[in-house]
Amino acid sequence: MNAGDGMTGGPNSGRGGGQGGGRGGGPTSGLVGGLGDLARVSDAVTRSISAENPTGEKGHGGAATEGTGANAARDLGRGWKVSPSIRIEAGDTATLAGIEGSGAIQHIWLTTHVSNWRRLLLRFYWDDDPRPAVEVPVGDFFGQGWGAFAQLSSLPVAVNPNGGFNCYWPMPFARSARITLENLADDPVIVYYQVDYTLAAQGDDLAYFHSQWRRSNPLPSAEVHTIVDGVEGTGHYVGTYLAWGVNSTGWWGEGELKFYLDGDDEFPTICGTGTEDYFGGAWNFDVPGQGYTAFSTPFLGLHQIIAPDGLYRSQQRFGMYRWHIFDPIRFAADLRVTVQALGWRAGGRYLPLQDDIASTAFWYGRETSYAAPATPDLDTLEIC
Template identity: 55%
Template structure:
């Protein structure tokens, strides 16, 4: 019975996700109309078909799998991955024409903070998406944790999946920069459709930031400088607690369309914004009847605390958390501009709020009409590193 309820719930959630998206012509993303015919052309880019060309997959005679397949030959997994040399940038995908990315899968090796993924739409020279690959896929601390949501899924073996729809009208280019001092291996697949894109479809954007530590009594800026019309659709937070005690009292604020000192949307606390409550704690009693509590990881279609790193009591003592909140059924719509902040605020045992100075990194996700505003200067390698 429980399995049946879970299946029904997931069908409802996936259908809701599809219904909530702005549609592009020719692309059906709703389970309710998946049977309808379309003129869209499905294509896929991977190391076995670098350009996504029709009828040209599996043609490689050289590649990272050539040694293992030498007795089998062409079409037998000759080129399943690529090696991205240290301090170089690799073009994952370059697509001409109009269409939409529908799914991305990849499993990068190496340090996930030192592999920077970027997306460029149409003729732009600055990226609309710029983030470390781990943070983009909600794995900001460089350690695997299972995550099941509608927009991002991370499966065992550190398999990163993204389901944000990403329309483009002229061109799409995706790159990965390896800023590490060692080479990395990347397995990947970019699934997309070539089709007309409706006039009201916005371009997908994502931006990374990190402050470590946050100055005392200063709000953490998730994003600012967004100019134009669009909708804010998601937040990922990699939160590193640098003090004892509870850290999640800070309020998130959305300043939109000319707001100055006071925002239009003001949350009531960090755990509230991520749709949890009371410190994300589960309370229980041991055999002696003594009550205790602990952080409880959870994943749902729209919100989650998938990662809690508790520390080992030796050298890795820091408590670290990964949280996501997708505004899929409740996008934050703006007409002219948007700025989003969150407070770093804890709780004194004596009943007072306590301003904190923690290690906070984030990726925010939104759609807007282009051109987009300037992104901040991307952090240096030293500023990115997880210590």
């Protein structure tokens, strides 16, 4: 698959051999990638930022003389894993990557202790905009909202044992990119990371990557959970992750996802038929004789099922994702996305639920940032 074509849905979408990689207009595009482009020569420059090369500068990897591995490397010296990770003090914000020029982030790998997954806020900034395009708890950004590992094997996001976070969402920028991680906890944290990117000119049809996190805990009765709103202008919606905590007995996923596009008011243009349907499952994700059944595929999945343990984990919890890669939802003026929480009550009637729903939305837009909900504090993020 051509990384650019798969996102823009052009005439070569999904065929892997589209001319010019979809966005950048030619083989030098910073978004060239995927099997269809492996045989193409490009003058794009490949760079990588990590604790071993915090600036991504050519010829400077592994040159640190101080770092979290300095004691372990004391017999071997410089060049022997002296700085494999960073320490972020309580309340501090670390800059993981600061990139100048035109290019695209192509892959991010990150890991930290599981207890930090809801205590670290991940932010992305494009083209010197002081307002972030991404502000999401690091665990939720990688589909791990419940502070417990769940294998996720999809095309743009992969999470592998034991907490290896990988992201392949293409993230182009025209002038600069900055990635930060804020530690909201009361104690320091250790983070390992690597940001792989390319430096290359981007085309005039550049769209920026965005992600937003919201939580309803609990969702008020007979109200909907808003996944995203306040998005104005042109763009395309590419993904949803939900961390869903059930507070009632019985089935919880009868509610519909709705996409309000380009001036839709009371009723949306796109309306699904049920929560499990949107995430690619059917009939309550319930295999007879087996019950809830996890699955993880390139574009959608119910990858996490947390059952009550008879003690402190008293409620069922689920993690689900849907990536709109071959089916991006395009908008020209504005976008709002919601989900209902519905179960069943006596007499075959719907029961509005008051569940704990945390959502992460992913989209591309022409702006470097959009209106966003208030930055969550540690109490709002807490898994409880």
